[in-house]
Amino acid sequence: MAEPGSLHVRVLTPEGLAFEGSAAIVFAPSAAGEVGILPRHEPMVCALKYGQTRVRVSDDLEHGFVTTDGFVTIDGDGVLVLVGEALPVGDIDPAQAKAELHAAEEALTLVSSEEHVAYARAQTAVRRAQNIVKATESHK
Amino acid sequence: MPSQRDIKRRIDSVRNTRKITRAMELVASAKLRRAQERIEALRPYAKGIREQMAHAARQSEGLRNLALLDERPVVQRAAIVTVTGDRGLAGAFNVNILRAGFAAEQQLRDGGTEEVVYVGVGKKGSNTLRFRGKAIDQNFEGFSDNPNFHHAEQIAEYLVELFTSKEVDRVLLVYNAFKSVMQQEVTVEQLLPIERDVVLGAGAVAGTKDAPPARPLVLFEPSAEAVLSELLPTYVNVTIYRALLESAAAEHAARRSAMHNATDNAASLIADYTLKMNRARQAAITQEILEVVAGADALQ
Numbered sequence: 001m002a003e004p005g006s007l008h009v010r011v012l013t014p015e016g017l018a019f020e021g022s023a024a025i026v027f028a029p030s031a032a033g034e035v036g037i038l039p040r041h042e043p044m045v046c047a048l049k050y051g052q053t054r055v056r057v058s059d060d061l062e063h064g065f066v067t068t069d070g071f072v073t074i075d076g077d078g079v080l081v082l083v084g085e086a087l088p089v090g091d092i093d094p095a096q097a098k099a100e101l102h103a104a105e106e107a108l109t110l111v112s113s114e115e116h117v118a119y120a121r122a123q124t125a126v127r128r129a130q131n132i133v134k135a136t137e138s139h140k
Numbered sequence: 141m142p143s144q145r146d147i148k149r150r151i152d153s154v155r156n157t158r159k160i161t162r163a164m165e166l167v168a169s170a171k172l173r174r175a176q177e178r179i180e181a182l183r184p185y186a187k188g189i190r191e192q193m194a195h196a197a198r199q200s201e202g203l204r205n206l207a208l209l210d211e212r213p214v215v216q217r218a219a220i221v222t223v224t225g226d227r228g229l230a231g232a233f234n235v236n237i238l239r240a241g242f243a244a245e246q247q248l249r250d251g252g253t254e255e256v257v258y259v260g261v262g263k264k265g266s267n268t269l270r271f272r273g274k275a276i277d278q279n280f281e282g283f284s285d286n287p288n289f290h291h292a293e294q295i296a297e298y299l300v301e302l303f304t305s306k307e308v309d310r311v312l313l314v315y316n317a318f319k320s321v322m323q324q325e326v327t328v329e330q331l332l333p334i335e336r337d338v339v340l341g342a343g344a345v346a347g348t349k350d351a352p353p354a355r356p357l358v359l360f361e362p363s364a365e366a367v368l369s370e371l372l373p374t375y376v377n378v379t380i381y382r383a384l385l386e387s388a389a390a391e392h393a394a395r396r397s398a399m400h401n402a403t404d405n406a407a408s409l410i411a412d413y414t415l416k417m418n419r420a421r422q423a424a425i426t427q428e429i430l431e432v433v434a435g436a437d438a439l440q
Contacts, residue, residue: 014185030361031361031362044360045196045359045360070374071192075358082185082188082189084289084293085289
């Protein structure tokens with residue numbers, strides 16, 4: 001468990017554990033805006049939207065993840081982040097991310113909005129790519 | 141009586157087959173291990189989602205207005221999702237699924253359902269369904285031996301749309317659950333509407349027995365209902381993903397034991413043929429000796 005005065009953070013995705021460790025503060029993109037979670041936060045469950053989840057271990061060490069929608073649960077000093085996908089910001093290749101966004105946007109123009117499922121899927125792909133590109137830009 | 145050469149040729153051919161089946165057995169073992177690891181990787185996430193869902197459901201004012209929980213009194217149309225493999229050579233793996241699917245269809249029809257459509261996952265199942273003249277609504281194929289979460293999301297999106305637009309009133313999921321390396325179990329689950337017991341975490345959800353612990357009141361942001369309505373689709377994704385992963389592991393396990401049996405059979409065929417070949421050779425030698433002796437006798 002975490003030492004007193006710090007958070008025990010786990011970031012879980014369906015593909016496995018993305019991060020586990022202690023942290024001083026966690027920032028997560030909630031539906032109503034970014035939330036910062038400090039130790040001794042009251043128990044809370046919060047829906048997350050696309051964005052970045054940042055786990056700050058100390059002043060000069062921070063783990064950033066590009067996350068899709070999901071949930072964050074705070075229980076005592078335990079923080080559990082459940083998201084569909086968590087991509088470490090450091091692993092992103094900006095050029096590739098841009099190319100993927102471009103491809104996704106192009107794919108969206110080819111789908112008619114009549115086909116609900118296909119259209120929604122293409123939109124999701126664009127949203128995901130935008131999210132990744134945004135992360136690379138803010139980390140320059 | 142086949143000649144020595146005929147038998148020799150047949151032994152060589154069986155030996156080649158045995159090489160192939162043994163290689164397939166090894167490949168299936170390696171893939172099986174990877175598939176098992178992925179099931180393990182999903183487990184904590186799935187548990188978290190299930191716990192949060194039960195938690196949010198208990199704190200919600202009511203479960204009335206949630207589209208995915210809409211239990212309709214009369215099931216007019218239903219969809220059956222059959223999760224099979226893209227390839228055969230796995231014993232009764234695919235056949236079992238379809239047989240269970242047909243049984244489920246019969247049961248629905250006995251209960252008054254007028255129309256049953258199939259959603260095929262995996263090439264093998266879709267082919268058979270088409271051959272049998274069943275109504276196929278949609279196919280998903282090409283990832284049966286290594287599915288990822290994205291595949292599950294696509295299938296889930298499609299099924300949720302089918303259900304919420306009232307095209308179908310119930311969705312059943314038929315897949316091979318991975319019990320152990322030697323055992324796969326055909327499982328029929330109701331996917332939509334999500335059953336109330338599952339949402340509340342009352343009954344033990346398939347595969348786990350730990351009921352979620354009672355927890356103090358928690359602040360839900362924006363509200364318990366809103367969080368729950370986000371959690372339900374995620375739960376459907378996770379359920380389908382788990383079924384895909386289990387099916388993948390079960391497929392590799394089934395293929396491995398089918399190929400193991402094939403390798404054993406080939407070995408015993410080779411032993412039989414070798415015996416036959418030795419007999420044929422001995423018969424030929426005896427024949428030659430008899431001829432020589434007879435020839436010598438005739439000269440005396």
